[in-house]
Amino acid sequence: MINDNSQHLTPGALPSSMQLTRDGQLKHFLNIEGLPPLLLEEILDRAEQFLDLPNKAQNKAPVLRGKTVMNLFFENSTRTRTTFELAAQRLTADVVTLDIRNSATSKGESLLDTIRNLSAMNCDMFVVRHQHSGAAHFIARYCPPHISVLNAGDGYHEHPTQAMLDMLTIRQHKKAFPPLKVGIVGDILHSRVARSQIHALTTLCTGEVRVIAPRTLIPVGIEQMGVNVYTNMEQGLDDLDVIIMLRLQKERMHGGLLPSEREYFSLYGLTEERVKLAKPDAIVMHPGPVNRGVEIDSRVADGSQSVILEQVSNGIAVRMAVMTMVMSGQAKESL
């Protein structure tokens, strides 16, 4: 592709303000941080409309007819990729999924070159997952302006659609956010999901947000994101309305951050006894896939307070909502 504008290729700041159009509509969806509460609520409202479509598996909403969505997965994912594919298909877009891990970049092609090549294929939306923080911002900054970028997880930074489907799940069960106490348990240090959840919860004025983990898994300065830090599981669970468990990656044992899965479960695993420390009507969430017996007991994962499967179905609706919003933001921007 020929460089139409050499200034386009200047390195510099990648401000997240670029995810909004001049009139405040969503153009890209890169991070939750800094988005206004009304916009988050609009995403939830739209997602609920998609959930209410009768016979939703068959009926399609032809909102993205003629549009092409390209899933760019630089990092392994099954669930997120599938829900993005389904969301795009239900909106009648053409969907292409590229597993880039094993192709271009491993041959030494830079991310910039990969993006420029793919941009030339005339698509309208990139769904990006990448192992490095800020990769989605980078792609949004350096791809042609008619392409919208949805962040499906960048490094340890953000995973905004996951956080929004979690917010939808909470809203379905708890109505309003201000009275709620929400605890996020697990590997906060390496979790983009936790960061997006924290931003979403604080933006929606949640009463209290806690992070619960051993100190080896809590990043320095997390309090400044508006959370209370607990290293004791029992104290952290006390009086919660929502318990969000995070997935524990096995490689944390090798990095010297934790001694063993067994010890982790004994200290931080969510058991039936520990659930009782929270409010009686507390809900239990998990972004999946669940490590049974590592971070959560099977009886809790499958128990009456678990809403884990609802999260999965909400995932498709939230991604449909975000896709329609960025496409209408994009249409207005190009007028």
Next chain:
Amino acid sequence: MSTLHIKSARLIDPANHQDVVTDIVIEAGVISAIGTIPDEVQAEQTIDAEGLWLLPGLVDLSVYLREPGQENKATIAHEMQVAVQSGITTVCAMPELASSIDSSERINLIRDKAQVAKNAAQVEVIGALTAGLKGEQLSNMGSLKKSGCVAVTQGLAPFSNTNLLRNCMDYAATNELKLFYQPIEHSLLGDGCAHQGAIATRLGLPAISPSVETTAMAQMLTLVEDTHTAVHFCRLSCAKSVELLAIAKDKGLPVSADVAVHQLFLTDMDIADFNTLCNTLPPLRSSRDRDALRQGVADGVIDAICSDHQPHDIDAKLAPFQQSSSGISALETLLPLTLRLVEEGVLTLAQAIATVTHKPAEIIAKPKGSLGVGQAADFVLFNPDKSCDISLQSLQSKGKNSPFLGWWFSGGVEIVVIAGDVVYH
């Protein structure tokens, strides 16, 4: 040999406590007279320097030349001309893994390239402390010394073990080579790329704690006490390091230190939008660290300010933050930023000039950076009434990776003289 007569310049020479408007005469590359010049002196060239400052040529303790090996990033001839235009008359070339300076052949190659270049800064070479900078085996420091190395360093590369580090210190001392030590505990560094704190946490970037620097520093200070070898600490970034250094100096240990000039201005706030131009190693720290570094320079605990010039091709910075290369193209901002510290009330003018001239020269034990009679005539005529901005167009270095684009500075270099020859006008 020609004679040069500079008339009515404001001579600022902190080494000799001079700040006066005077004339100076240069003969055969050497300053032959300062003060009122008798009328009978007939110079071949006379420069009327009224209103201009006459400063010693800058001595820059850290420049990555990139050549041989990475000519896509920069070439010696070109960058050394840029150095001169920026008022820097002597640079110290740092070894790096991609161009490790570990043999006399390498040193001669660098010297040849620098000598062939016209109107270029003089290059002093800092040799590799270990063979190939691999951190496994002593380099041939004896021959490095004979080839004229002013110091040896491991730079940003790790040591395989502390025993080797200790042996390096003893062997460098045997060869009367000063050890330049960049305090980084690599096992704590990991894949870190940003200062540990709220900003790295928010951005999800692997963090570099201050202890990456301070544990290495504390260990080295213990070894200095033990081995009685002189060590120069490079590119300090943390408040705590300044504290450790102050204590060591109070004890009378033979230590000195420098700071990269960008650390005195930028903080981790500057990476808040994933700005890869602000990706540096050591990372940009908190404003508290920056203020402590400034105070450290003002108090004389930190001896010198350097550019830590690391030119990159633009692709090296066009990547997600963690994948981008660290370093700043900094030759052209060394003098303007240092003088800005005077404007901001951090340093006196004499202090500021000293930190980039005779103090770094003392660290490499070279008779440079001052303007006494009989000394080499390496100096800069600086116009304080000019102003200039840093832009992609104005940057002459092959590396355009400067986070200071768009900054305005007062003052500008008018004329540069090396060994009595006008090399920039």
